[in-house]
Amino acid sequence: MGIFGGQFANVVEWNEHRDDIIFHKWSNNEIKKGSKLILRAGQDAIFMYNGKIEGIFKDEGEYNIETDIIPFLSTLKGFKFGFNSGLRAEVLFVNTKEFTEKWGTKNPVVLAAPQLNLPGGLPIRAFGNYSFKVDDYITLIDKLAGVKTEYRVEDVKLRVSAVVDQLLMKWIATEGKDIFNLQAYSLQISAGIKSDLDMELCKLGFSVTDFNIASVSYPEEVTRMQNKAAAQAMVGDMNKYTNISMADGMSKGGSSLAGDMVGASMGMALGSQMVNSMNNANQGANAGFTNPTLNGQIPKFCPNCGTPTTGTKFCGNCGTKLI
Incomplete structure (x- = not known):
């Protein structure tokens, strides 16, 4: 110049x-x-x-x-x-600002899961966000500014998108001890991806200041199995699980077979309880009664219903106290 x-x-x-x-x-x-x-x-x-x-x-x-x-x-x-x-x-x-952008898997990341017997493996998706900033002006000028008049965040996002799926698979294999509960290991997986992504972007003069996984999603059938297993674990055993399911069906006003069975069972129990209560009340009422016409002798016939007595203190037919 x-x-x-x-x-x-x-x-x-x-x-x-x-x-x-x-x-x-x-x-x-x-x-x-x-x-x-x-x-x-x-x-x-x-x-x-x-x-x-x-x-x-x-x-x-x-x-x-x-x-x-x-x-x-x-x-x-x-x-x-x-x-x-x-x-x-x-x-x-x-x-000089710190840029924060969203990321997401371009395609499902397929994990080995022989216990599920799924063709090809278990496909998952994930998304989250990451932050970066300019860190090395000499490298920035040498690699980018020397040939470009402008550089945008979208250019960095394209680079991140090109490698994030492979990095996710790598660090799940390293840190994901339970592939059905990857969210529990998200901090360890995120830290590994952040380190590798920082090494990738530092070649252009940037540093990655943060990387996190917001959510991991599974296929619908796997999610259903997870929810069912979680519900059973919460209840403790299948009998309790069934009872809670039947009661839940009644609370929703449904006419399902389970709801009808519970309703009938409750009705029978209530009826039995009422009969027992009436019998106990009758016996209680007769317990303090003494027939003044019998003078302490057991009659040959019940003075209340006329049934022949058998020498017992109470009538075997109506329960009337005989002495």
Whole structure:
């Protein structure tokens, strides 16, 4: 690059800063005397000359390039603007925020599950989110900014999506001790994926600051089996499970066979209880009764119903006390 140019700029800034853009290269690289650099919150400005980083500026504000910037540049600190001369340099604006994005398996990840006798294995899906940020400006410029004027979050998402399925399968095999309860091992699996993903993205100048698994989903038939097993474990045994299921059917007002059976059983029990209560009441009422006409002798016939007596103190037919 040369020092001289015919087109000059008065302001060096990234005035279309967007949250989905990771870096933006200032397009007009002719800087003239009196130009200013405007640096906004969440931005770093990297001055480059002949492909080499000359200086990095991080504090937001307005800078006079001739007096506030050039004296701090390694190679150009002695540069003097002439009447018709300008500084031909590049300025790269970097978004310093931490980006958080969602991820999800592109295709089902198939796990070995011989106990299920499923063709090909157990297919699962998972999703969650991850966070990353720019970490190494030298690598970023060498791998990306040297050939691109702009780089977006969507570009990183494509790279993550290309490897996350393989990393998920790898770390499930390493940490997923129970493939039917992978959520219990999500922290260990997430930590392994984060480490590998960080190694992948650091090649571009990024670091992965977080990775987590929000949910793991199984095929519908496996989910049904899991729910049934959980319900049986909660109840304790099949008899209790059946009783609870029958009672649940009654509470919903259904006319199922189970509900009818429980209703009939309850009716029979209630009827039996009423009969027993009436008998006990009759016996209780007769227990304190003495027939004054018998003078302590057991009659040959019951004075109440006329049934012949057998020498017992109570009538065998109606239960009347005889003495």
